[in-house]
Amino acid sequence: MRPPLAQLAPPSVRAKLVATFLLLFAITLAVVIVGVLGMQANQRALDEYEANVVPEIARALELSDKVAQLAAVAPSTTMTASPDLLRGDTDLLRGLLADIRRLAPDPRGKSGADLEVLDDLDAIDEDLPRLLVVSGRQRQLADELANLRTVADRIGDSIARRKQIVAQGAPTLIEVWARTTGALQAADAAELGSAESDNEALWLQVHARGEDKREPELAAALQRLDGGARSVFDVRREFLASEAQTNYLVTLLRGHADHLSGKSARYVERLRQIAHERSEKVRRVALSSQSGLLLLAFAGVAVALAGVAYVNRILRKLQAMTRVMARLAAGDASGQIPSTHRPDEIGELARAFEVFRTNLHENERLTQGLEAQRRLQESVFNTMNDGVSVHDARGCLIAWNPTFATLLGCSPATLSRGMTLAELRRAIAPPARWRQVSRQTATHSADGVRIAASAELHIRDRRILEFHCQPLPDGGWVAVCRDLTSRRAVEAELMHAQKMDVLGQLTGGVAHDFNNFLVAILGNLELLLPRLAGRDDEHAMAGRASRAAERASRLTRRLLAFARRQPLQAERIAVDTMLAEMLDLVEYSAGLRTEVALAPSAAACWVEVDRGQLENAILNLTLNSVAAMPDGGKLTLSVRHGEPLPAMAARRSVVLSVADTGCGIAPMLLDKVVEPFFTTKAAGEGSGLGLSSVYGFVRQSGGDLRIQSAVGGGTTVELWLPASEAQPARAERIEAHAPASGGPLPMRAGARVLVVEDDPEVRETALTQFAALGAQAHAVASVTDALAWLDANGLVTLVLSDISLGASGSGIELAVQVTQRWPAQRIALTSGLPPEAHQGHPDWQPDLPFVPKPFDLATLAALLH
Template sequence: MAEMTSSQPVPRQQLRIRLQAVFLVLFFLMLSLVMVGVDGMRTTLRTLTGFREEVMPELAQVLELAEKVSRVAAIAPNLADPYAPDSLGDDIARLQSLTAEIRHLAKTLPPHADAELSVSQMLGGSEANLQQLLLLSSEKRSSQEHFDAYLKRLDWLGQQLARRQRGSALVAPTLIPLWHTLLAVPQARDRAQLGMLEADAEALLLAMQRRGELQALPDWMAIELELMLTQPRNIFMQRRQIVGISDSMAVLVQLYRGNAELLSQRTTLYVKALRARADERSAQVQAAIRAGIRGLMLLAAVGVLIALLAAGYVRRVAQDIQSIAGVMSKLAAGNTQQATPAIGRRDEIGELARAFQVFRDMLLEKQRLSQGMDAQQRLLQTVFLSMNDGLSVHDRNGGLMVWNPRFPAMLGMAADSLFVGMPYAALRAAMPAGARWQVLGQDAATYVGAARERIASNAELYLPDGRVLEFFSRAMPEGGWVAVCRDVSARRAAESQVRQMQKMDVLGQLTGGVAHDFNNILLAVLGNLELLQERRDLPADARTRLARAHSAAGKAAALTRRLLAFARRQPLCNEFVDIGDMLHEMLDLIEYSVSAGIRVEIATEDALLVCVDRGQLENAVLNLALNASQAMGEQGVLRLQAERCRDEHPLGQGEAVCLSVRDNGPGIPPEVLPRVLEPFFTTKEQGKGSGLGLSIVYGFVRQSGGELVISSEQGQGTLIRIWLPAAAPGCALAANLETVARPVRACRVLLVEDDADVRDTAQALLAQLGAHTHAEATEAAALAWLQAGGHADMVLSDVMLGEGNDGVRLYRTLQQSRPQLPVVLTSGLPPEHHARRCDWPAPARFLAKPYTLDDLARLLQQLPQA
């Protein structure tokens, strides 16, 4: 490096000489720029001065002349108006004043301007026309005054004729046409039209004279007509004179205006010529300015170019010096990563750079050795601090070595409660009270302490706030272990919800199937019991036992409805229910059902209407009251409350009614609360509870479009709230069923039922009502009987006929082949369940099992008459 520097010596004054030469060139260039600019400004000033002195005064005078000529042309037509005598003098004075001003301006114009415009010649002709126009205007006003007098007399004559119109028409029928002819005189615009009107008037007057109509008129009226028509200056003569004067004045006005317009046109042309001269001078000024601008721009461009080149050179020199200074400063701080700039320069800066290169190479190797260690340390620290999971490292004795910030946060501990070397037992003791561990699997990550306590490789920690943390532990080669904890609360809740839904779905299918089969059995039982009740020869004790059996069968039917409610397949009989009235009506029943030491309180608002099945709602309230009573024991307070909710509630938008049942019992433990709505879950002793009470209530509420929420605190009691939609005008209400007189009427029924007991019972019930019944077990047999000539007024078919037979298919087949034949479908499951089928006929009539004699009687009564 030293050899290269000594072999290429550089003069010490090289940079200074270059910079001085550049600044000298810039000085002379700026001096030239100023001189060219001053010369251009002087030329422009001379050109503008000549333009102002030569063209502008003449242009201003011509423009003023044109303005006064246009004013004369605007005033001249007013002289021809005979109805403006007051303004005539002013108009004449204004025209004379304008004419004098125009003459004065014409004299001040240059000789060539007056020769081009001919102002004096046109003004002479205009003044002569003006004098003649004034004379004609005076004559026209005099004639117009006489003519106006005739018009007033004519108007007066018309008024007199209007008063005596009927009498005048009788004695002088020609008078009215004559008067109309005289009225047309003011509208005549030429002599020909006046001649025609005058001839018509004379003819009418002669006719009146021949007929003696003038003698029949009043004297004053005859005199008025003769004055208007026969005088030398009669109305026609006056109008003819006015029309002639108007024509002459129009010609003079046209001549006067023509002179004025010709002078205006010549003035406009002269102004255009002056503008052309002004444009020519303006172009000369612009050319001079552009020439000056081009010179200035050229000199400025040369100056800018030289300045840019000089600035670039100075900038490169300054950058090289600054770069070398920056690299030297970083080298002094121990940074050797920067390359040395300006090594190739052949001046003082290059010598400085080459000398610095020697010192930079001495530290480069040292820095390379330390870079690897720093990068690895930063990477490990970033990963450790940015983990979403908690991480802790323990030594072979269980002491805490290191941890990330997420570890104490996930455990619910303060960050400053941990310290290096903290024993494992102390760490577990510092965890929130109530936390419990659950080991998953039998694998051990390691063993701690003299007691060889096992550290499970996989375990879960349940915290009091409901969160679940999953721990994974792995042993380290030199002893101790690493533990990673992860929050799995959301995943566990989702898994629990899925299991709950699966369990409810399976149980719903099971209970729905059981209810369907049990309804078929109940139909056979209830049907035969009703048939026995219809007999009149039964003894009293047998009738009592029969009523008891019928009541038990009715309870069994209610049990199937409860099962269907649990499975959410129960048909609801909706009606408008006022919850406040219902609670007060149930007060006695609730007080009788709960313990004697429990006080029942009811608080409701007015008009809390809902559209639900009242019986199911009463059963739900009674079930909740019994559960609260059993929880409180012998003493306590049971509060039933109903209120209206308009804003926030679990049903979303719309108005809702909230029914709450609150007790002050011991409350529900937190670990039990999430499971109380599960079917078959109970905390009672074996045989004292089925676990279906709350689940059935929940099923009914959900089926009714509502929501049920349970909240409880240990020692504070339990609150169960039911939200139901407020009743709407379109609520579907259950039909009001009335007892139908039996027998109904003779009819033929085709019964299709695969269950023999049900088929026989239904056939007997229909026979009891007076119907002739033909029963078949399958769909094919029913169709074959109809095709063979069988006749029926109605078909009553089960939906599920078994062995591949289908009542819905039978319905659709009969609708196509016999659309007039009524078909009624029946089933132990409600129509809401069958409506899930894609081929379910929505308009089909449906009869739910178990049906009674009254149900069949209503069905038969609705058949059309034969």
């Protein structure tokens, strides 16, 4: 037995929503089906249009084109003088007629009702042969007239040669010739008849006067033109008649062609109307499809709006339940949850919310947890490394952590709740100076004081505190204070390192240019000294200048070593020789108030370390010693052999010491001076990285560092390095010296040299040096000129190119191109910078000879061997 309707379960919210979505899906499917059917109908209409109308339009357009060609070609046949061209035009006309017959639609068909062209084609077929015959006859008559005109011209030439004789003896014959010539040009039959009657009268006067007796040959020639079987008048008359008939036939053909063109145009217009009707049909089908789609779309919108309204009612119920639950979560359990009586899911949810009434105790536990979190936050607040202070809208201090007081240098009892900004600033021990970092404003206090987003506080113990302020939603701000003293010291050291890097680059550039000057100075002095033989005073002066230039060259090499930027590489170094070479640079670094001395070494001391690092270590120690002697003093450099320290693995050691007579170091600080960032100088005057970097270099090189110092008794820093065996000079650089005998330098006979140098002084000096060696030298200033010179003059004994050629190119690039084009050509490179400075170039060839600037005659002679 079925239950009564009252006992049936009402549809659930889920069922209603599912039904709504299914209905929307059905409407969407109907939209798709209607759209597909409409597109299929449009496709069928377009296929019919393409199958029936488009071919007809194409045929009509081709027919119009053929008719236009026929109308253009038919009249031109009358102007064709060549028989071959006439036959070609005739064949073309016949082909066009055949094409027009082929393209003309069947008059029995419906499509050809407006294009009946057979009558016009038959008329053209009938008139065209007549036109061809008449035009052929006209061409024959034109040829005959041309022949008669030629004869008349010969007679005229004869009369012109005997003008006086003929004018006296037969003047009437001259008039006869003139009338005959005029007849050849007659434009119509009336003009021709008048000329013929005048000619007959003139002939009567000729016979009456006996002029034909006096000029029998002239009279006979004119008689043949005027009275022969084909007289001038007869031929001209036939030509005019043929011309009139030709014009008539051409006009007739043009009329037929125009008639055909009109019919073709009307046929195309009819096809356009048919195309328009088919287009209207397609448009009606499209409109029908659009109407169906719009109807279904309206139905879908209606269903969607009904679904939205239903969901809105459900959401209002849920919002009411949410408000009650919010009060319940806040501890208010007096509210009643609505909709608990509903039999659907909303009612189930409302009844489930009733459970929350039993969870008030859980809220208490949550409150306890929040209290624990507050204590944790307070603990973090009090133990932060940064100082934090909170100010109200009037600028009064309302909260702070202990670090805030510590950074300000105030005792915790000094700060109190409610302190104003003015009182807080007075609590900081003077001198204290504020500096604004950011122009942004965090907020303003109640009395209008601007609070910057970022600011710095410089206090008496040379500490720098950075403050960052953020506004609070209810007024006031939070300030975070951080100590920047250490970071600023590191930044100062970084800035100092950058300055040193720029100084190194500048030093390298100046030394490179100075080497170019030294090439000209030393080269010309070397060439000048032999010429001063026997002149002792001049020779001595030139010798002093040469020695001074040599010392400048050695100084330049030291500057280049200071400024070099190549990767660190260990090499064998004679430390005593290196100290002697560095002495002038150490003296410059020490200043005028410091006496620098180099103790002599008992034997050569060799080590294997990076030379640049060792030189920097000596300069670092020099600067530390100078700083310890502000009023001047003595700085002593020495090197000796010694037994290795226990921490060293070497069998022998070299001890390099730097001793000063400065203030010394306190014993309690000796163990700390090599620690990074440790310094006894004032804040901002030193980074504390000098000795630590020296110590790190020595330890990485397998050695150790020792410091001996007494307060007021000076300081001695010793660098203990593993000793190494001696090493001869590097082979890749060409180092040659003049023979002791002072005789001529040996070289290859007949040597030819090409010098590539952009500096004119260096270029001229090198040419003079090679000439002194007996070589034939040429010079260019750029890569392009060098390649062009080799192309024009062939290979030479040697190409010597500077690496830095300015804007004109690079000697390294020149070497690559010369090697590719002339593999047998020898090439050497020269530069005022060491070869390590150029090894980063991607085309650098380490096997090429390298000549450092400045070079001398012996070095150039060695290149020519």
